[in-house]
Amino acid sequence: MDNKQISKAVIKRLPRYYRYLGELMQDGVERISSNELSEKMKVTASQIRQDLNNFGGFGQQGYGYNVSFLYNEIAKILGIDKQHNLIIIGAGNLGQAIANYTNFERRGFMIKGMFDVNPRLIGMTVRGIEIYPVEQLERFIKENDVQIAALTIPKERAEEMAEKLVSYGVKAIWNFAHTDLNLPSDVVVENVHLSESLMRLSYKVSNMKK
Amino acid sequence: MDNKQISKAVIKRLPRYYRYLGELMQDGVERISSNELSEKMKVTASQIRQDLNNFGGFGQQGYGYNVSFLYNEIAKILGIDKQHNLIIIGAGNLGQAIANYTNFERRGFMIKGMFDVNPRLIGMTVRGIEIYPVEQLERFIKENDVQIAALTIPKERAEEMAEKLVSYGVKAIWNFAHTDLNLPSDVVVENVHLSESLMRLSYKVSNMKK
Numbered sequence: 001m002d003n004k005q006i007s008k009a010v011i012k013r014l015p016r017y018y019r020y021l022g023e024l025m026q027d028g029v030e031r032i033s034s035n036e037l038s039e040k041m042k043v044t045a046s047q048i049r050q051d052l053n054n055f056g057g058f059g060q061q062g063y064g065y066n067v068s069f070l071y072n073e074i075a076k077i078l079g080i081d082k083q084h085n086l087i088i089i090g091a092g093n094l095g096q097a098i099a100n101y102t103n104f105e106r107r108g109f110m111i112k113g114m115f116d117v118n119p120r121l122i123g124m125t126v127r128g129i130e131i132y133p134v135e136q137l138e139r140f141i142k143e144n145d146v147q148i149a150a151l152t153i154p155k156e157r158a159e160e161m162a163e164k165l166v167s168y169g170v171k172a173i174w175n176f177a178h179t180d181l182n183l184p185s186d187v188v189v190e191n192v193h194l195s196e197s198l199m200r201l202s203y204k205v206s207n208m209k210k
Numbered sequence: 211m212d213n214k215q216i217s218k219a220v221i222k223r224l225p226r227y228y229r230y231l232g233e234l235m236q237d238g239v240e241r242i243s244s245n246e247l248s249e250k251m252k253v254t255a256s257q258i259r260q261d262l263n264n265f266g267g268f269g270q271q272g273y274g275y276n277v278s279f280l281y282n283e284i285a286k287i288l289g290i291d292k293q294h295n296l297i298i299i300g301a302g303n304l305g306q307a308i309a310n311y312t313n314f315e316r317r318g319f320m321i322k323g324m325f326d327v328n329p330r331l332i333g334m335t336v337r338g339i340e341i342y343p344v345e346q347l348e349r350f351i352k353e354n355d356v357q358i359a360a361l362t363i364p365k366e367r368a369e370e371m372a373e374k375l376v377s378y379g380v381k382a383i384w385n386f387a388h389t390d391l392n393l394p395s396d397v398v399v400e401n402v403h404l405s406e407s408l409m410r411l412s413y414k415v416s417n418m419k420k
Contacts, residue, residue, distance in 0.1 A: 011413055015406035019388070042390070078409045079416025093310055097303035103388070103405055109412070147415060172415045174408065178229070178313070180252070188418055190411035194402065195313055196225035198384065199288045201400035202319070203221055205357060205382045206289025208398055 006054050006077070013051060014074055016041070021071040033064035080107045085145050086174075089161060090152035091116040091124075091131045094176055098150055099126040112144045141168040148172045155179040216264050216287070223261060224284055226251070231281040243274035290317045295355050296384075299371060300362035301326040301334075301341045304386055308360055309336040322354045351378040358382045365389035 020041055038045035055073055075081045088095045091114045114131045121131045149170045151158055158177035172188035175181055181189050230251055248255035265283055285291045298305045301324045324341045331341045359380045361368055368387030382398035385391055391399050
C-alpha cells in the first residue's frame with residue numbers, strides 16, 4: 001500500500017476513525033458494518049466506505065469491518081505503531097498539561113523530558129518527567145533520539161527556539177505558540193492555535209443568534 | 211454584507227488574517243498590498259484577493275488594503291468586536307493554561323470563573339479568576355450571562371457535563387475532552403482534540419522519512 005495515494009482529507013479523518021475503533025475494541029466489538037459505524041460517528045456510510053476503501057479489502061460484503069485489523073492498519077498508516085520520542089519546551093501550565101496526558105504514551109509518544117528557562121522549575125518532575133535547563137537541549141536531543149518537540153513558549157521566542165531545535169536534530173515541531181514558524185521544508189510543523197479555534201467558535205456563536 | 215455567503219473555508223482562514231493584520235498594526239503599518247501580505251503569510255496573492263473580496267471594496271487598486279479597517283471588519287465578522295463571557299470547566303493544568311491566556315481577553319473573551327469538583331481547588335484563583343464548586347454552575351451561568359464554556363475535563367464526564375451546561379443556558383462548548391459531544395443542533399461545539407493533532411504530526415513525520 002502506498003500512503004502517497006491517500007488524500008489529505010482522508011488522512012485528516014483517520015485519527016477519528018482510530019479513536020472510534022479503539023472504543024469499539026474496548027467494548028469487545030469484533031466487527032462492524034459501515035452502517036453501524038456511520039450511526040456512531042455521524043458520518044454517512046458511503047463516506048466511511050470511500051475513506052476505508054483507500055486501504056483496500058478491509059471491509060467484506062455481509063461481514064463488515066474487522067475492528068482490530070482496521071485499528072492496527074490505521075495505526076501503521078499514522079505511524080503510531082512505532083515509538084516517537086518527544087520533549088516539551090516550556091514547563092508552564094500548557095506544557096504540564098501535555099506532560100500529564102497518559103494517552104499520548106499509549107499511542108507511542110514517549111515524553112522524555114521538559115525544558116524551561118525558569119531556574120525555579122529545573123529539577124522538578126511532572127508525572128515522573130523531569131524539567132531540565134534549556135542549556136542541556138542539544139545533548140539531550142542527541143542522546144535520547146528525540147524526533148518531536150512540543151513548543152509551549154511565548155510566540156516572541158518561538159521561531160528562534162524552533163530553529164535551534166531543528167539544528168539539534170528535531171524533525172517535527174508541535175507548535176502551540178501563536179505564530180507561524182518559518183522552517184526548512186523537511187521539518188514537519190503541526191500548529192495548535194487556540195486563539196484561532198476560539199475565534200471560529202465566536203463566529204459560529206455570532207451567526208447562530210441571527 | 212451577508213455573512214451567510216462567505217464559505218466555510220474562508221471563515222477558517224479569517225483568524226489568521228486577523229492575526230497578521232494585528233501584527234501589522236502593532237508595527238505601525240497603515241496599508242498593505244495583496245502582494246506584500248502574500249509574502250508575509252506564504253499564501254498566494256490571488257488567494258488573498260479572492261478571500262478578502264468576499265467582504266467587498268476593502269482593497270483598492272494601487273492603494274492596497276487599509277490595515278486597521280480590514281482588521282476591524284474581520285473582527286465584526288468573527289463576532290469578536292463584542293464581549294463574550296466564558297467559564298472554564300475543569301481547573302487542572304489545561305484549564306489553568308487557558309485561564310492564563312491574556313490574549314483571549316484582548317479579543318473580547320472574558321473568563322468569568324473556573325469550576326472543579328476537587329474541593330482542594332475551590333476558592334483558589336488563577337490570574338484573579340476564582341475556582342468555584344460545580345454545584346454553583348447553574349446560578350453562576352445565569353447571573354453572569356455566560357455564553358461559552360471551555361470543557362477541560364476527562365472524556366468520561368464530558369457529555370453529561372455538556373448537557374448540564376446547555377440546560378443552564380450555555381450556547382457554545384469549546385471542547386478539549388477527547389470525545390465527540392452529541393448536543394442539540396443549536397449548540398455550537400468547537401473541538402480541540404490534541405491526540406488527533408499529534409497523530410497528524412506523526413503521519414507527516416512517518417511519511418517524511420521515506
